[in-house]
Amino acid sequence: NLMLTQPRSVSGSPGKTVTISCTGSSGSIASNYVQWYQQRPGTVPTTIIYEDSHRPSGVPDRFSGSIDRSSNSASLTISGLKTEDEADYYCQSYDDSDHAVFGSGTKVTVL
């Protein structure tokens, strides 16, 4: 079964850039699209990246997604870090049985 591994936490100063990785346990992470969701404390998740690198309307272009086939991983990059970016971030994809799989989540702290 597919498992998605994320770092437990990342941190950065305002204005800096942070990158969160999401590594697939089996197969090719590129065989199904990867999404990223942001969940601020006490709130509902929202979609910030879908289909590897697409941003829904309203999501700032400071957020970007990419796939690295050589490392079987996806990445979410947040540039120009703001205090409002403090949240948990989850990657998500599907396994070969069309079961949705979430990563364990990464807590982003703005120092």
Added chain:
Amino acid sequence: EVRLVESGGGLIQPGRSLRLSCAASGFTFDEYGMHWVRQAPGKGLEWVSGISWKSRSIGYADSVKGRFTISRDNAKKSLDLQMNSLSTEDTAMYYCAKAHYGDYANAFDFWGQGTMVTVSS
């Protein structure tokens, strides 16, 4: 504006059943797949089940397969989750989520506010 409003949560004893509902508005409900996703207190997101626009494709997480049943009524713009044989491990906030396309195996693009299910004796 897309709105997803869950209901039906509450405190329930182990072994009992509960039915959750999600009322949808602000989009053409019968053109999109739908999901249930849960989050135990202090834990991460866990997919529960998904259903395609015409209910032809349905999927369940291994942890709920055989106990939970997802269904939808396109005329009423509603999504349900029948939960049987509940255990304490099912305690979580349950979110209704809209899929990006008609099949369910794609991005979740809108989420409801959730309904809390607490399984305890």
